[in-house]
Amino acid sequence: MPQDNNREARGFSSSKLSVLRKHSYFADLESDAFEQLCRYAKHSTLKRGTPIFAKGDPPTSLFAVITGTVKISISSPDGRNAILNLIGPGEIFGEIALLDGQERSADATANTNCELFTIDRREFVPFVRSQPTLAMKFIELLCTRLRQTSDQVEQVILQDLPGRLASALLRLTERHKRTEGERRLAITQQEISEMVGMTRESINKQLRAWASRGLVRLEHGAIVVLKPEPLQALIEAGPDDGV
Amino acid sequence: MPQDNNREARGFSSSKLSVLRKHSYFADLESDAFEQLCRYAKHSTLKRGTPIFAKGDPPTSLFAVITGTVKISISSPDGRNAILNLIGPGEIFGEIALLDGQERSADATANTNCELFTIDRREFVPFVRSQPTLAMKFIELLCTRLRQTSDQVEQVILQDLPGRLASALLRLTERHKRTEGERRLAITQQEISEMVGMTRESINKQLRAWASRGLVRLEHGAIVVLKPEPLQALIEAGPDDGV
């Protein structure tokens, strides 16, 4: 992927950029600012499992996902690891380290085969400074992230396993629906367990219980939420109110 | 406190504002932008326990703490509650709802008797838009918050009780030292338990175990961290490595 980055970026611009146009936080930027930003973008293709950056790295780029998903995670010295976020088409990631210049605070990995856009820090930072509208856009993005992350803290602290699992499923379907229009989540039970901080076995048993009541359908590497309402009710009821 | 807000704000400006100057994220703003911002500020005094805003409220103001501490928390329908953050002198809070215009996502309460500065949304938002430097400052602030909150998620997911407790104590002393210069934390075990999401009883037993080994000293409504290093080591070792 080293050669002809620019040619690639331009060649595909109308089709690939439309993904960003459609879903991203940049959607309502003025057209020319958006185009200008995209002119800096480099296109790349990654295979499932490829590391993108690691905790402690200096921030060099901002990324946007075109196709596939990227996993933001952290692993502890004793081998456990936690998935903080899954980034899908049209979303961007890696903006925090870029905006504050500090080192990366988590790992990013291609969770499936991916196509990404990459914008270099050297071009990005001055551009943001020069475009007040863009800066406000990033403030909005950061606020959104902050609300999501606080929600996560809240859930992990206040809810038990069923509640946390339900929250995660609903959050994922909500986001997924917005981009894909269907409720089948392409996610493994292992991954979910790392998102909510409980073991795969426990997650499996809970999912199975729900499946037998028709709330969800379990497939291979995927979960379909059939009845969101009872799950939502379970969250609002708080710890153990009829599993 | 309704009368003479302006007179108050000006009368005390040199002494009270110095607290903000000293610790806050605004510290290195240009002098005149800072002064201008402060001209909008209203001063108020609150008694311990006074609610400042509640989850779901529309955002009307930005707050800065002059003296005392403010508790940012959420409570679940079944009576449990989680403390997301404690805000001390020189720090600001309530900025997220203000910046994105969405409703408040948590409750804020005066955790001790407090003095606050309040800036109205109507004056604040246009001011931020007009001052690119200030906008960048807020981006930094949001990034910092986001890193802290992500850390919290990480710890709650990856660590067990001793680890979480150690993290919380070190985080609190770290911040406290910066503002107060001493390591005695004025915090109850109840409060700590709500910050880390475990019961007061469990927290008490763990603290007691550490106290008997001389790592901490327990006082009435306060905790003194005597030896931070072993606690730090415990975190890095991960779940159970010699309680």
Add this chain to the structure above:
DNA sequence: ACGGACCTGTGAAACATTTCACAAGGGCGA
């Protein structure tokens, strides 16, 4: 078309944490 890696499924025992039910002490306001 095959092999291996990854994903799902499951039960029993081990473990960490909560719950409950107390007792006693300190501090603050009336």
Add this chain to the structure above:
DNA sequence: TCGCCCTTGTGAAATGTTTCACAGGTCCGT
């Protein structure tokens, strides 16, 4: 200064979750 409320302290039983040790399925790359 008296009370009362909030805070600390503690033990045993109950509970939720993890750990461990498997087996079978399915998908992907070669």
